[in-house]
Amino acid sequence: MKKVGVAILGLGVVGGGTYKILTEHREFxxxxxxxxxxxxxxxxxxxxxxxxxxxxxxxxxxNIAEICSNSDIDIVVEAMGGIxxxxxxxxxxxxxxxxxxxxxxxxxxxxxxxxEKVAKKNCCGLYYEATCVGGVPxxxxxxxxxxxxxxxxxxxxxxxxxxxxLSKMADCGASYGDVLKEAQKLGYAEADPTxxxxxxxxxxxxxxxxxxxxxxxxxxxxxxxEGITDVDIVDIRxxxxxxxxxxxxxxxxxxxxxxxxxxxxxxxxxxHPLASVDDSYNAVYITGDGVENVMLYGRGAGALxxxxxxxxxxxxxxxxxxxxxxxxxxxxxxxxxVKFIKNFESEYYLRxxxxxxxxxxxxxxxxxSKHSISISQVIQEKxxxxxxxxxxxxxxxxxxxxxxxxDELNALGVADVVSIIRVIS
Amino acid sequence: MKKVGVAILGLGVVGGGTYKILTEHREFxxxxxxxxxxxxxxxxxxxxxxxxxxxxxxxxxxNIAEICSNSDIDIVVEAMGGIxxxxxxxxxxxxxxxxxxxxxxxxxxxxxxxxEKVAKKNCCGLYYEATCVGGVPxxxxxxxxxxxxxxxxxxxxxxxxxxxxLSKMADCGASYGDVLKEAQKLGYAEADPTxxxxxxxxxxxxxxxxxxxxxxxxxxxxxxxEGITDVDIVDIRxxxxxxxxxxxxxxxxxxxxxxxxxxxxxxxxxxHPLASVDDSYNAVYITGDGVENVMLYGRGAGALxxxxxxxxxxxxxxxxxxxxxxxxxxxxxxxxxVKFIKNFESEYYLRxxxxxxxxxxxxxxxxxSKHSISISQVIQEKxxxxxxxxxxxxxxxxxxxxxxxxDELNALGVADVVSIIRVIS
Numbered sequence: 105m106k107k108v109g110v111a112i113l114g115l116g117v118v119g120g121g122t123y124k125i126l127t128e129h130r131e132f133x134x135x136x137x138x139x140x141x142x143x144x145x146x147x148x149x150x151x152x153x154x155x156x157x158x159x160x161x162x163x164x165x166x167n168i169a170e171i172c173s174n175s176d177i178d179i180v181v182e183a184m185g186g187i188x189x190x191x192x193x194x195x196x197x198x199x200x201x202x203x204x205x206x207x208x209x210x211x212x213x214x215x216x217x218x219x220e221k222v223a224k225k226n227c228c229g230l231y232y233e234a235t236c237v238g239g240v241p242x243x244x245x246x247x248x249x250x251x252x253x254x255x256x257x258x259x260x261x262x263x264x265x266x267x268x269x270l271s272k273m274a275d276c277g278a279s280y281g282d283v284l285k286e287a288q289k290l291g292y293a294e295a296d297p298t299x300x301x302x303x304x305x306x307x308x309x310x311x312x313x314x315x316x317x318x319x320x321x322x323x324x325x326x327x328x329x330e331g332i333t334d335v336d337i338v339d340i341r342x343x344x345x346x347x348x349x350x351x352x353x354x355x356x357x358x359x360x361x362x363x364x365x366x367x368x369x370x371x372x373x374x375x376h377p378l379a380s381v382d383d384s385y386n387a388v389y390i391t392g393d394g395v396e397n398v399m400l401y402g403r404g405a406g407a408l409x410x411x412x413x414x415x416x417x418x419x420x421x422x423x424x425x426x427x428x429x430x431x432x433x434x435x436x437x438x439x440x441x442v443k444f445i446k447n448f449e450s451e452y453y454l455r456x457x458x459x460x461x462x463x464x465x466x467x468x469x470x471x472x473s474k475h476s477i478s479i480s481q482v483i484q485e486k487x488x489x490x491x492x493x494x495x496x497x498x499x500x501x502x503x504x505x506x507x508x509x510x511d512e513l514n515a516l517g518v519a520d521v522v523s524i525i526r527v528i529s
Numbered sequence: 530m531k532k533v534g535v536a537i538l539g540l541g542v543v544g545g546g547t548y549k550i551l552t553e554h555r556e557f558x559x560x561x562x563x564x565x566x567x568x569x570x571x572x573x574x575x576x577x578x579x580x581x582x583x584x585x586x587x588x589x590x591x592n593i594a595e596i597c598s599n600s601d602i603d604i605v606v607e608a609m610g611g612i613x614x615x616x617x618x619x620x621x622x623x624x625x626x627x628x629x630x631x632x633x634x635x636x637x638x639x640x641x642x643x644x645e646k647v648a649k650k651n652c653c654g655l656y657y658e659a660t661c662v663g664g665v666p667x668x669x670x671x672x673x674x675x676x677x678x679x680x681x682x683x684x685x686x687x688x689x690x691x692x693x694x695l696s697k698m699a700d701c702g703a704s705y706g707d708v709l710k711e712a713q714k715l716g717y718a719e720a721d722p723t724x725x726x727x728x729x730x731x732x733x734x735x736x737x738x739x740x741x742x743x744x745x746x747x748x749x750x751x752x753x754x755e756g757i758t759d760v761d762i763v764d765i766r767x768x769x770x771x772x773x774x775x776x777x778x779x780x781x782x783x784x785x786x787x788x789x790x791x792x793x794x795x796x797x798x799x800x801h802p803l804a805s806v807d808d809s810y811n812a813v814y815i816t817g818d819g820v821e822n823v824m825l826y827g828r829g830a831g832a833l834x835x836x837x838x839x840x841x842x843x844x845x846x847x848x849x850x851x852x853x854x855x856x857x858x859x860x861x862x863x864x865x866x867v868k869f870i871k872n873f874e875s876e877y878y879l880r881x882x883x884x885x886x887x888x889x890x891x892x893x894x895x896x897x898s899k900h901s902i903s904i905s906q907v908i909q910e911k912x913x914x915x916x917x918x919x920x921x922x923x924x925x926x927x928x929x930x931x932x933x934x935x936d937e938l939n940a941l942g943v944a945d946v947v948s949i950i951r952v953i954s
Contacts, residue, residue: 252840
């Protein structure tokens, strides 16, 4: 039987999960996939952690060179995260002729071109299913199932932490700050949650996914980004009342005018399949010109779900020719012919706090008319201390016109625009 | 640039959709996949249909031998359906060294062993993503993404016609017969709807999917089957009231006691992601020991969605080594060591029509106790003409005990068991 040796770099949540799956399923893989996959080495600076997982001391390497020179190792799993030393280690592994499986979205998003070039030069495989949306089979679905389609759009809930926080806020009516603290206690959010809650994690994943979807490099720097730290429970409540759920969405669109990529909170109609993706579940909703709408749903993070994606790549690599996992991100920079649309169009939800005076609503709505923004729904609540909460939903309009309108409204002296949220019906 | 010639056998809905996608996307594939895919031949007895699709008369073959002997053809798409002559044509194509892409679930379910043997002998690829759930990427997800998991269960809404009918019944309160007629008019159901509404179509797909999931041949003859022809709108209404949606489900489970495979209508809790899969949408909900729950959702049928799956296989075949799409269904018959569980367990919904007499409810519930069936919920409606509609929901129990209880209740002379529906909470 074919033997395949694996090394795991980094035994944190994902690396540890991968180790657990590989060792517990060794006989299962021998029986069902005809390959004996053996963990031949690990690289983990916390030696105690490695030993507590049951790893033979003799298999704990002291440095990357030991991994690279070990001829029993065929595949190197990089589950360290961050840029360095992960990047140097991946390049070293590839240059020593080993295929690499990575879950490192930041590294792959920023350096895929360089990594792929080195992988090709060395005839090694470079697999990255685990970089996006944990155990949800999305990258291979795009590459090997939906590749006959022109992908028109991709809309995803692709970060588990923020979806957990927003779901809990909606369920319990608690504030962002309170839910974040609880999420940190439960291990759903990191001590420094910036990468998740500010949307950077979603941006990296969207860069990878939209590059595949649109057959051109979509640099993460082109992606508009807004996190969830300013989300107010009041808007989640009004949204619910209007039939919408508030989610942090990653959106990629490809149209005649160019590519549009953005990560921001949005109110999404409750009948949309993404609206009921709750807790730490993730999903990607893809529209292709042949397949119509497809949604791929599951756990976007966690030791075993992400480990499942890594192990899927390991078995694929071990049972196919190592270097036949082609990607479409084959340029270092964006194609200069591709235009990235910045002034995108959307429906909008605006919450205003308005002075309780005759004629104010007329004054406000006239500014929408002035910018040709069509209003689809208005909720005017009862006055509270002379201030009236006013909710306005618009039909599709341009971001730029909305911003102009908001500036004018704020300058009026009778209304404060408290929240602006994009809406997907 | 690599040129790949394709022949399409059968230009019905699926074959026609495939032709349309391939011809309209030829430049797109050249640009993005580096391969020139050309339809070099078709086999279609309705010559007018072929011509109306814009196919060159010179490319319309008179018989399968012409396709097989045409050296410009590398890949043969079988989109005819049925067993013969589809089987003979597929074998002829494989024996002439051409890879085959098929959407024929009945053929693949019944003869995969024979077809794969011939494909391997001739070093040809045999691709079958389109046999199951149209454009939803489920087969390759199981083979190439989730293969590191022990799959514990698969629950699917895998037939578009029946899901359309049941959704419309729920939305409009119309009867099965009325909705079926409308569905036939709109092209959602065939003139002879037997294969769909009696569950045969779902059975073929479940046989293929559960064979892959459980790494052993699951013959379609082992699958318990019940269609939707007896579904009563009354039960859909009561189900809704109790928080459930009625769906035709295909269920495969693998446990310590064996494999359980069944297709039947079931009430599924409205919070379950499958409950909101409506109209002709399909979805497969998979639970693996690493990945936890994954749901793959999309159009399960139709010209372009199924064409998308076929074209996905064509491009895969054209850009990889033709014969590296291994499957796990490598035996002709079920492994004699595998036990198929027939007396499965479930929660149950029972609707009774009960005589309006003192002590009847006690009498009825005593028969549940006798068989150790625990009741979770009871709705007793107001008497209508001396008959009381009585709904009983049970906790998990065995099918066999429920049947014994029902026989006893029917023999009592005071109650008729009108409906028995399995429930998934």
